[in-house]
Amino acid sequence: MIRDIESHQALLDVLQRYVNERLRPLENRVAEEDDIPEDVVQEMREMGLFGLTIPEAYGGLGMTMEEEVQAAMTLGGTSPAFRSLIGTNNGIGSAALVFDGTEEQRERFLPKLASGECIASFCLTEPDAGSDSASLKTRARLEGDHYILNGTKRFITNAPRADLFTVLARTDPEQPGARGISAFVVEATSDGISLGTKDKKMGHAGSFTCDVNFDGVAVPKANLIGGEEGKGFYTAMKVVNRGRLHIAALSVGIAQRLLDDALRYATERKQFGKAIAEHQLIQAMLADSKMEIYAGESMVMDCARKRDDERPHGTEASCCKLFCTEMVGRVADRAVQILGGSGYIADYGVERFYRDVRLFRLYEGTSQIQQMVIAKNLVKDFQSF
Numbered sequence: 001m002i003r004d005i006e007s008h009q010a011l012l013d014v015l016q017r018y019v020n021e022r023l024r025p026l027e028n029r030v031a032e033e034d035d036i037p038e039d040v041v042q043e044m045r046e047m048g049l050f051g052l053t054i055p056e057a058y059g060g061l062g063m064t065m066e067e068e069v070q071a072a073m074t075l076g077g078t079s080p081a082f083r084s085l086i087g088t089n090n091g092i093g094s095a096a097l098v099f100d101g102t103e104e105q106r107e108r109f110l111p112k113l114a115s116g117e118c119i120a121s122f123c124l125t126e127p128d129a130g131s132d133s134a135s136l137k138t139r140a141r142l143e144g145d146h147y148i149l150n151g152t153k154r155f156i157t158n159a160p161r162a163d164l165f166t167v168l169a170r171t172d173p174e175q176p177g178a179r180g181i182s183a184f185v186v187e188a189t190s191d192g193i194s195l196g197t198k199d200k201k202m203g204h205a206g207s208f209t210c211d212v213n214f215d216g217v218a219v220p221k222a223n224l225i226g227g228e229e230g231k232g233f234y235t236a237m238k239v240v241n242r243g244r245l246h247i248a249a250l251s252v253g254i255a256q257r258l259l260d261d262a263l264r265y266a267t268e269r270k271q272f273g274k275a276i277a278e279h280q281l282i283q284a285m286l287a288d289s290k291m292e293i294y295a296g297e298s299m300v301m302d303c304a305r306k307r308d309d310e311r312p313h314g315t316e317a318s319c320c321k322l323f324c325t326e327m328v329g330r331v332a333d334r335a336v337q338i339l340g341g342s343g344y345i346a347d348y349g350v351e352r353f354y355r356d357v358r359l360f361r362l363y364e365g366t367s368q369i370q371q372m373v374i375a376k377n378l379v380k381d382f383q384s385f
Contacts, residue, residue: 076253
């Protein structure tokens, strides 16, 4: 659902110019320094990019899902580190509060997230709880008017920058699985929080992840999201479901960037007396990439509209995430192949993107988890007839 087509297109145009003129020229610097310049972070605050999806009542732009995925595709035109910086505030870092937080919690935290004054991180994954997120071991024990939080979270995006953590912890050790899990907002300055060293990753330079350790951290009872125990896992699944669609859209945007780069190279590079874009086997790779990008975009837009219309879309969101994240890997591989030896050299962006996009098949639920979700939903729906 596009609320105002003219205004939304104007925003996308501004975002596209910012991507093309400001962010793309910085890609090599971010990759080399493994950091985003602070003046760029401030620019993103001033542009309102930290609050794209946060409701207008709390200082954000309140984007619908259809608007959000178009913005994500636009941001896919540059290094994913830039999108990652603002992504947690717009997605997993704020969504739990937007979906299930109390009004007091929303008023307290969301305006700071929308302005970029605070950076949020989402703490779900643990050393022994990844795909099986219901098996998490982090504990939160109620003592008076505080919960005492103990445990370790792993691969937490933006943790080294974070001011707030949304933490999933088990509040009822007697209740196995999802029902004993609750969600909390935890301020990063709380006593007992320590960070591990920044992870050295295959790609995504400039986007930070690390372990977050909670050792006897006192969390006010008022920071229990929704004010009710046992709802945290179900809140997390709402958060992740939206995130899967967002990552699918981002994958489409990056795939388009890769195709553009491959096409530019193919029309300029000459072999056997003509541009390689005139050779049929190169054309086949270009055509296959365009076909898959178009399919992915169509899937994402259809699912986004279903979500905005409050129609069932869980299966479709997993389909989008599975197809688009696998698709962008294939497009990246073709881009390297089209560029040949140049595609393997770090001077060309396709080499960096080739490494960057590999992550998309892992987080927000691996490709194998998406297959399981899709298949289980199909069986459930079939048996309900």
